[in-house]
Structures are given as structure tokens and as C-alpha cells.
Amino acid sequence: MSAPDRPPNAFATLTDKEVEVLRLLAAGHTVKSIAFGLGRSETSINERLRDARRKTGVGSSRELARLLDAQKIWDKNIDLSTWHAAADEAVQPANAGRPSLKGTIIMLITLPASAVGLFLIAANSMNQAAPQQAVQVTESQQMPLAGTWALDVSRVPAEERPRQVTIVFRVSDDQKWTTLVDIVGPDGSSMHAESTAALNGVPVPIGGNMSFIDTVSLRQPEPNTLVMTLGKDGTAISTRVYTVAKDRKSMTETIIWAGNKVPKLETNHFNRID
DSSP states (O other): OOGGGSOHHHHHTOOHHHHHHHHHHHTTOOHHHHHHHHTOOHHHHHHHHHHHHHHHTOSOHHHHHHHHHHTTOOTTOOOGGGOOOOTTOOOOOSSTTSOOBOOOOOOOOSSOGGGOOOOOOOOBSSOTTSOOOOOOOOHHHHOTTOEEEEEOGGGSOGGGOOSEEEEEEEEOTTOOEEEEEEEEOTTSOEEEEEEEEOTTSOOEEOEESOTTOOEEEEEEEETTEEEEEEEETTEEEEEEEEEEOTTSSEEEEEEEEOSSSSOOEEEEEEEEOO
């Protein structure tokens, strides 16, 4: 049954909590991230979704979330704008008189347009109706990967050691990622690559003078992790996984080379310089 044909009273039977979870699902969150952000178990979140499907007769939770969004029936008015980034950190009360906050979560959704963003949820452990407090954080806290990173060349074998390698990750308002890579080789020669891509796994052209690659695609399974696949002439060359440490000062690059044999793995280490 399409959204216009579904009886409105089917949606009216949904509880606030069920609509809350469905709205987060429509925004691109997963059951795991919703459970963590709301301070609930994944089982609890799945139960809410199962009850919502039973009440409405929709077989898919994501389809139900899409139908709700399409019909603009967010009369429950759950405030998604209170989700902000603060991965690996606990949010402390502003003063002793305020209820404690359950925790925070950094969310960078791998979906396009307005559903993508970083949010903070501050859940009151004693009373969910209590007001929520926004937390101001820096760009590096909101997006652990954003910034400029320099390769620790001292950890590269001498026979392969470049003079310098820098990687810059920038995120635009429309949630497209620009990646700038500059390499100064042992002989002083320089290479540069630049690309701008969404986090949807779709290959886009690479500019610059690195002739051994011509496309890149991006995905982000976790806020502190970026998966980059580089290609040439329609064939994958390598997949690189960038992971930021909890202190947000260091990043590892794990390279998986494509081929018919057992993949060769390499690991490089970067330090934040901005």
C-alpha cells in the first residue's frame, strides 16, 4: 500500500517512542546507533520497530519510516537538532542541580542531503521529559577525520620513505568530502590529488597528477573511520581504511591492494597537524 493510500489512523496508533525511533531511522541512523544514542539496548529498539510494523501492517521498518516522512506526520515533533558529536566522551552536567546525561554519540550518516549531519542527544536518566542541553564542540570533535594529517615518515622503511605526505579532509555543508593528498618523493618530486565525493560509494573523478589512479569512492561505517576505494580505468586498485584514535591526534591508514592473490596489507601512521 502506498503512502497516500494508507489509512491515517494506522499511524495514529504509534507511540511517541515508536515515532522517535522511526524518525531517527528515516534520518539514516542504524538500530545500533539509535540504541547507543538513546541509552537503550538494541533489543529494546527492535521491539519498538516490531510493534510499529505490527500496528501499521508495513513489513519493513525503513519503509514505514519513509512513509511517515513522506506524509509529513511528524506531529510528535521529536527534536533531531539536539544530536551533536562527542564520540568516546561522556557529557557532564552543567551544574550539580541538573540531572545527569546518559551520554553522547557522534553520527555521520552515510546518506545524502539533509539527512546527513552530526547530532547530540542528551537523555535524562530519571525523566525523559527533562530539557536537553546542547554541547558546543570543535570541528575536530564533531568530525574526527576532518583536518590536516602528516605521515610519520620515520615509520616507513628507508628504501620506500618519502620526504613528506599530507592528507586533508574537508566536509562541506552538503556533506560532501574533499580529499587533498600531497606527496613529496625521496627525490623531491611532488604529486597531488584532489577529489570531492559523497559518502555513498559512488566513484568520482580524481584531479591532479597521480596518473596511477583516476577515481575514488567513499563510505563511512563509523564517525572515526573512512573507507576509500581508489580505481583506474574502471578497476579497483586499492582500498584504504582511515581510522582516528580516541585522542583524535593520530590516524592509521590500512591499505588493501586489489589483485588475484592474497591481498597485501600495509599500515601507515599519521599525526594531526592542524
